[in-house]
Amino acid sequence: MVGSSLWQQCVTRLEGELSEQQLNTWIRPLHAVEEPEVLRLLAPNRFVLDWVKDHFFERIDQVVNDTSGEHSVRVHLEVGSSQRPAPAKAPARTANAPGGAGQGNGPHGARNTAMRQPQQEAAPQPAASSPQFTNNLNPNFTFDNFVEGKSNQLARAASLQVAGNVGMAYNPLFLYGSTGLGKTHLMHAIGNAILAHRPGAKVVYLHSERFVADMIKALQHNSIDEFKRYYRSVDALLIDDIQFFAGKERSQEEFFHTFNALLESQQQVILTCDRYPKEVDGLEDRLKSRFGWGLTVAIEPAELETRVAILNRKAEEAGVELPSEVAFFVAKRIRSNIRELEGALRRVLANAHFTGSAITLEFAKEALHDLLALQDKLVTIDNIQKTVAEYFKIRVSDLHSNRRSRSITRPRQVAMALSKELTNHSLPEIGKAFGGRDHTTVLHACRKVQELRESDARINEDFVNLLRTLTS
């Protein structure tokens, strides 16, 4: 720790207390400017600033003062970037942002300065000569039919902000999370909302592979200038699954310049990815760092209540009333992916429709029989034990043993709780599979893990990671 800055030391301490998502979304985007007796923390925008102020400021202040030793240090939170602190006066365009929750503080001013680095590309062109403007938006993905829950609350709130303040609020908006959790839905919802408000707006949605293919075509046909003009003339560019840019250097180069040109003139960029940008191998560092200039938000796997609410909503849209026990049964069994949840519901509804049967719990079990059997086969206690042991870097035999050190008991409890959650085995069966333990031990483990998940973000994160690994 010797030699590392005060803020780095504080972040290291906070790493022990906060979840990876909290760190990535709120703490790591803060840039520290250390002055005698004052630590200035620059948030990339007002949204981050307000959130940090409300949720983490007290703790940050404590950690900073604990770490700084005898010198008392004042922590000052403001909007700005490390390249240049927030200007006193906001640029006129930004200051006029409609409803722009405090954007007038100038994150864009600061960011734009940083972007006027080597930029040999032409300035954005008017759209007059653009080829056919097709937005590719799916009109069925809207905010209205996006069910809000704890797991997607933040991503939805940020998306609404962007839809209402195009190019002004958070630019780029970067949504990440594993497959089938609603990133594409939210992205289209933003595009549709922009168009509903401004029907003439040029909103373009495309998958990153399509961007790559179009670029290659343009290179082959000597029309790269047209390609550039097209993408730089949009009001909002929505690119899905940018992990597919990995390893494609020429495309990244082109995208980098397009991206800069758009941000510079406050055209909105929205990106999705299946993981946190810094974790995408084969993506250039300069892109990764630029993605962080706006707002990066995660969508987490939906919790049970949200999964039930989604099922109810989809059934309602299909004009079918779903008995609550059926909704709970399906939601409990399909956890990791909303797309699969929808698929299961479709299957139940279609079977009921074709056979004319009522949708009872028994009927749903039967309709999903093979799908669930496949799932049960995949998640076995054995598999859980192996995965947990690997995750916590212990041996599977430790999970069966009588060892009682914390480094073994905690993983053992987590593995038991996962076995209860992910398999249909009874408590005595689970106990038996863990070195012949009693069912009350398993019950205790499940309760303990639930309690710890609520009080300790780290443990919750471990649990969610393992759940994801085992069910995806």
Ligand SMILES: Nc1ncnc2c1ncn2[C@@H]1O[C@H](COP(=O)(O)OP(=O)(O)OP(=O)(O)O)[C@@H](O)[C@H]1O
């Ligand atoms: N909160 C939600 N409310 C309603 N529908 C949802 C919600 N979340 C996801 N869905 C639905 O789940 C399906 C999958 O979502 P989507 O395609 O947006 O996932 P994704 O995260 O983009 O996945 P991928 O990474 O595979 O592209 C869509 O049909 C979407 O409408």
